[in-house]
Amino acid sequence: MSGDDRRAAATWIAGVVVGLLGLTVALAGVESPETSPIRDAYVIPVLGAALRFGLPGGILGASAAIVLQAPLVLPPIERAPAAAVTAVGGFIVVAVVGIPAGLLTTRARRRHARYETLLAVHRVLGTEACLETALRRLCACLEQRLHVAAVALVVRDGDDVTVGGGLAMVDRSPLHIVCETGRPLFVADTGGEGRPRRLFAAPLAGGGHAGALAVERFGDIDGDERETIVTLAVHVGLALENARLAARQRRFADELAEKVAAATCRLEEADRAKSTFVAVTSHELRTPLTALLGFSELLWLRRFPSDEVQRLAAIMHGEIARLVRIVNDILDLSRVERGVPLSLRRGALAVEPAVAGAIALFRAQAPARIVLDCARELPALDADGDAFDRIMKNLVSNALKYSAPDGVVCVSARVTGENTVQFTVEDSGRGIPAAALRRVFEPYYRAPDAAGATRGEGIGLAVVKSLVEAHGGEIAVASTPGIGTRVTFVLPAVS
């Protein structure tokens, strides 16, 4: 109670006392106090006490009024018993006015306090704070509102237990008992010297498994208050559940926003990559087409010796093969992106001839730069010959492209212990940065330093990976910048 409240209460008490004493003095001065109308005026200070202090005020006010009148009213009754009904009726009127008025005032105040407390609870739990902080605030709020010595709160969420108003809950403590039984518990005295400390604990909404609320007071916790605390515990439980759901919703919204931002970023990157791909591919397609156009015009307009015609035809064939490879790569990638499985014509494929055939063109151009190292008695592959040829050509082409002009590319094949053949294409080029290494198999992706240095569409390795996986194989890349890159892939052998 604040200082102002104390002063106001003292003023009310003084007013009631003065009123009662004044009426008693006035009553003492009349000739027949037992029938005096002054007695009716006693209801005014009694009503005042009842309205200001509730039931205790009503009882004390009515009792004081009766006790003060009694010495003046009772002696005449003894002398004239006929006036007893009137005299006693005056006592009854004071009691009937004071006590019910006090009772109603107390109930109205308690209901008002209950609603105010519920409002305060929802305000406390409506703030964005972690559960521990919210419980601490809630305990402090309830201590102030309920005028109790301590408030203890336990909230359980599965195996997680959060406590407010204390440090930890032990077995057989009142809160533990309520959490286990799910029923309210009243302890008349929690022990210790001095005034008894009452305790009342009630389960939160959802039963004891959701938690419990306990209040402790150096004074009575009557039935009405216990009912209030049970209701309060239900509301606290619901408010906590709402706060928990709201927090979860906020967390989901944040996560969703992050995912949307990441997806948008990826889409923008993919869009940029596709634009780059279209530009690069157009350029890649135009180069052989320009050569074909030029050489075909020459053959159409001029006459050449037969060996020169053969040379030009070989060049044109090479450019056409390059065009076919690019178009095949694009078609395969398109299938993969659409989720259409690649069509393979698998059969027994001898390893060494297949590898030698695939790299023959490159060896013809630079015989000193390619080293082939195939183990003896390799089993035949269970693979599509065209697909294997494209895999090897893509990898060897890349290795040569990113190596120095005098760099060496090693192609090797080994049997592994799981009825598979492992192929390795290793170069001594500039290598791939670690950040780019993770993404080299992504379609349209080109390592930043590679994009400006060499030609390419950024789809070769993506197609290689698709083809290897379509065979049920695996592919991996390892690289050390400045040292070189090693691509290893495994294909199944004929069992």
Added chain:
Amino acid sequence: MTVVHDARAFRALDSSGAPPLLAGTPWRGIAILATGFVIAAGLVRFDLLPAAALAVAAIATVHGGLLATAVAWSRPSPSSRERLTPTLVLAGTLLVASAATAVHPLGAIAYVAPPVAMARLLDPRRAVIPSRGMLIAAAVFGSGVGAHLLLATSSTLGHRPHVPDLAAAAAALGYDVGANVLSAECFFRGALFDRLQRRWSFTAAASASTAVGVGRYLVDPLLPKTPDALIGAVFYLGLLGVFNCWMVWRSGSVVPGIVSSLLFFAAYRLFTAG
């Protein structure tokens, strides 16, 4: 706002719970006192002791027993010796004081001994200093009820207050200070009400302890047995008992109750002196 981290709701409850209502009662001491009283009554019956010796023995037995019980109940688990010694000490001091008063009214000065003995024997952990406001409230209430008693008896029964002579006043005051009020407040409020309030609500505990306290006065041979006196005793002692229980409830001390009771009994002595 300060968050209190001493909520007992987190601590394990004492499995033994509240002790039995009569736990720690000094039964042996009470039995010794009762035996002494019976012997004294027998000696008086056979004229081996004067009649006044019976009142002396009764005061020592009844008030000594109540005070000894209050002392024993104030301790958590008193040993047999801790129960018997206070009983004998308190009964002895009361025996000396009442005997001295019987010899000469000014011998009532010896009634100072029982409160001093109580102050030394009570568990010091239970000592609570009441606030000045509680003491003032007790004084106002005790004198107010006493004044009402005098006013009511004079207007309804025609009694006129009389100031007793010094010797009688000293005897009455000594008896109230050292036996009557002291034993009533220490036992009925300080011990019985304290134990009951740890089991029941205030209303139930105050009603029960006040009823037992009023009952003690109704069987007191010193109280006149007229209907007016009995009704008055129930009313005033009931009012006083409930108020004193409330003060123990609020302050944890029996001192305000002793103050209000002493003032009320001072008025009562003015009434009985007439």
